[in-house]
Amino acid sequence: MDISVFFAAIFLLGSLFTPSISDPVQDKRALLDFVENLPHGRYLNWNSDSPVCQNWTGVTCNSDHTRIIAVRLPGVRLNGQIPPNTISRLSALQILSLRSNGLTGPFPWDFSQLKTLTLLYLQFNNFSGPLPSDFSVWKNLSVLDVSFNAFNGNIPSSISDLTQLTSLNLAQNSFSGKIPDLKLPNLKQLNLANNNLTGTVPESLRRFPNSSFSGNQNLSFLDGSSPPHSPVNPNSPSPLSTSRKTRKLAQSAILGIIVGGCAVIFVISAILLLVCWSKRRDKNGVSGKLQKGERSPEKVGAGRDEENNRIVFFEGCRYAFDLEDLLRASAEVLGKGTFGTAYKAVLEDGTTVVVKRLKEVGVGKREFEQQMEMVGRIRHENVVEMRAYYYSKDEKLMVYDYYSQGSVFSLLHGKRGEHRTPLDWDTRLRIAVGTARGIARIHTENAGKLIHGNIKSSNIFLNAQHYGCVSDLGLTTLMNTTIPLSRTHGYRAPEVIDTRKSSQPSDVYSFGVLLLELLTGKSPLDALGGKEVVHLVRWVQSIVREEWTAEVFDIELMRYPNIEEEMVEMLQIAMACVVRMPEQRPKIEEVVKMIEEVRRVETGNRTSSEAESSGQTPPVQASD
Template sequence: MKPLTLSLSFLLLLELLHNPNLTLCLSPDGLSLLSLKSAIDDHPSSDGYSAFSDWNENDPTPCHWTGISCMNVTEFPDPRVVAIAISGKNLRGYIPSELGSLVYLRRLNLHNNNLYGSIPTQLFKATSLHSIFLNGNNLSGSLPPSICTLPRLQNLDLSKNSLSGSLFTGLNKCTQLQRLNLANNEISGEIPTGIWPELDNLMQLDLSSNKFNGPIPNDIGELKSLSGTLNLSYNHFSGSIPKSLGNLPVTVSFDLRNNNLSGEIPQTGSFVNQGPTAFLNNPLLCGFPLQRSCKNSAHNPPASQNSTPESDNNRNPGKGLSSGWIILISAADAAGVAVVGLIIVYIYWRKNDSGSCSCTGKGKLGGGGDGKRRLCSICYCCGCNVDVQRNEESEMEDREKGKGEGELVTMDKGFTFEIDELLKASAYVLGKSGLGIVYKVVLGNGVPVAVRRLGEGGQQRYKEFAAEVQAIARVKHPNIVKLRAYYWAPDEKLLISDFISNGNLTHAFRGRSGQPSTSLSWSTRLKIAKGVAQGLAYLHECSPRKFVHGEIKPSNILLDNQFQSYISDFGLTRLISITGNNPSTSGGFMGGALPYSKSIQTERTNNYQSPEARVPGNLPTQKWDVYSFGVVLLELLTGKSPELSPTTSTSVEIPDIVRWVRKGFEEENPLSDMVDPTLLQEVHAKKEVLAVFHVALACTEVDPEIRPRMKTVSENLERIGK
């Protein structure tokens, strides 16, 4: 790569000599960016668009070029480049080392192109870099150890490339790292120990689909900030699964599929929450939640070669019985069953003949009109009290429903399937929360559905649960996720709804791996906001019960491939309270669910809640939803997360984003200081952006009485852009 770098610098020098005006016009940052343009074979895409069509060397600053974001810096008169975002443009070329001279560059996003060659070590001279997204290219070579010289590095996504070599031990110096994704490469060797305890801030780790071998390091269990999925699948890891992984937060899902792991799966801590999918295609693994008992497993340590058949029988007495003993035991069992049957027949005949039984209540044993007589006869002669005391007949029905085999109820006549089809289908964990675990399940007809597991409990309140689910199912609106069916059993409560294909609004903002999104144009954001407003207005004004959602936030706003928005998860808190149990028990659907406790809830504060919603004991109102929607609007406008201030002078907590925007309008700051920088190029949308800001500020008034109704909010948004 050095010859290429020298020749490129020489070409730039010639360009400056032949065009002296260039030195007078373009800023130093612009000159460094021209090296990227020169390193790329810029062929127009199928729509005739060139990624560098407006990169003009005669401009005084590159800040208006496509994919470039700038920021004013106090010690410099000209704005400096802080972000490069050119993704999915089919760029073919290499990454020039000159980008390392962009000392204020914070974000480099060149994912999903056709870049080749190695990652230049000179790039890491741009010491302000905190996010590098080079995934989906054809980069080769090893991961440069000097990458950890970046003091602010938080996000590193190099997945879907051709990187090789091993994982260097100096990775523990990336102490600020939050997301590390090296999936789908050719990195090999053992993962060194001593790395992970130093990475206190690491929230995502994906090393899947590489060539790692050897044991899984014990100290991975010390990643206390980890969330989402620990993905080590499709490698060559061997040995037993470290018990220390059970020390990871309960919100972490494991994906250890397709390795050479062996031994019994530990049953402590976070392991209790994992389904069988996490351990598939490890032939030597055994134990729960796999249907492979370690006692009967052929993969247990072999017996000593000196052992005799007699000693084997002593270790496992059940296997040493002769055929004569087996026949004798079977005959005795059959005789015992016959005697018990004769006694029951005799009791029934005697009591039936006397006709003196008096029972109250309805017996369900045996069904039919004489079920009452059968129940009475058996209980009378056994000396028990058959006076069934009930306040209401429905209480008996609810109890027996809770003891039954389970019932699948579909609420859409055109949507039918069998429960076995659901339970046996492969599942993919979409997310976990205090309201249960959600899976994507593909039915036999190829239709994907979302399945939420609510846990166990609530056997006595079946009718109440069914009535609540039916009320939710009657809510039908284009911007609300449709509930299709539910399953009720003593040890399982499932809700089956439509699967929305494009994730949620949180993913749209920051990607599933935390990477920024360039696809949310202003028109898309306005479309999302209008859809959510229409759905909420319907819930408040037109639904059968005038629902209050109570948890409006980006993770509960789902998107399809056309960025149509869908509100999800309304009514779940009520259903959880009816079941009377936390969705946290092990076993059951897909092998377990997320423990739900007050400690988990308090760790993840809902920063979209209204001030009055944070006061214990207050009942939810529709104005809670109005406020939460206003915070979502502000996030759509500014691109900032609504984090809470660490210290507040009052008992009422208000998200920083609300304070910041209100202060900006009070001080009459330029709109460009508050709006998401990626929207600044859409100059035509300035009036629309300003109008939505005013709607958001009205929604986030501290006094709930001043906030508008969602119907009014929806109508105001509909006028924008028309």
């Protein structure tokens, strides 16, 4: 073979097997026809001159860019009926999300052409009329969510043909008649609540909880009992996709191993500490343990003999124990924070307290006590009271009440999975306003010179009324060295280089990050999960710049109706708090007023009927 012919053949084969980088022309035209014929309130960067697979917002193509396989347009204010023969021309489409818009009209009849669909999200729109009678065309469909619309008529029995279906949500519509016997072997999540269904729940669906059928007045189980007629508690568990649940289960197992290891280490350390303490007492002739007949520790202003180093209790504290009691207590590591390790200690009399063991304290006894006295004087319903402290050359301890619900961090990010109880919007509002009020109280102490210095969700707890309560304050000035920036990066204001020189404006910045955390459900240190660590503030700013505000909010909040305006207002407050220039940030007192105005009746203290109407049955919702 001639060498030139050989290379020509190689070139021809290479060109045949080189992936095309050109646009899927027909799919692109279909989307342009869709958006050009449907009013929308937000800018979409869709135009014929830009490559659809690289630049178009909400569009995903397959690996060789020959077909569009996903379209996600939640919350872009699409209004009116979906133009026929537009979306339906995307014959390779697998994922379609048009949730949280203003779409009207019947279920699009031409969607029957989308035979490759696996995920379909149409919730929170104004669709009406019956569903298609024949669902057998969508053999691959695994998630169907049409909740919070105005669909009516009977639930089609052909849904039984969706053998791959794992999540079905028809809640908050006007479906009537009997529930068909849906024999769906892979169905994991079901929500038919708040419709007009009658008859009895078929045997094939009785494995699902009563909450899946609540709000249907004339529906009953085989034994004659009726599902609850009131809306399901908005705190009901949030169903998640199987992959996410598996990942969280693995993380839980790892966390269990870590916590167990920490507990073992703590027990060993406590034994060694007790032995060392005993030797020190024998050497110095000092007894740290109360003998029989000796009076119990006294309150503020007493028991401060330099030799004894007794625990100092603040006025009004109901506790009475000494260091030996703490050393004998069963202990559990709650977590390692910026300033030290926190332990849950259960004393012999059953009293449970939190003991914080400080590290790297760089001040002497007098300065330490002065700071503790100032912090201990603060009495406010949104500030966690410090009950006692202990100072010696080798140990610095702080004692607090124990909050059984855990921190806001654990409530927001922990135990994600099938049995998770998510934080509803009312609770998040209470956390925000309570925390802001607590910080405002802190900022008034010491002639307005006191700062918190370490505001983050792991230092926020819930009081009895479920309002935010601030803990771990006023410790930055006591530290020997500045806190490593890697441990405060997510919450740290950009001007703070030395954490010992934090300021009240930097507290406001950290509080703004906390607000973003409540709104997005994302951690400030790992906003997008996986290996990609993204700064939460920068991520939110980039989303807002693109006018895709709806994509910012935690998917767990999408189940609650009529809160979009409040969430947007809270987002605006958060963005004001995290501006780069500290002098441009509002004072915390101003922030409190702004949050209180988001809901003008004491944030969360609405009437029970109002609260129920805003927390109606949460839809079964997988990730889209």
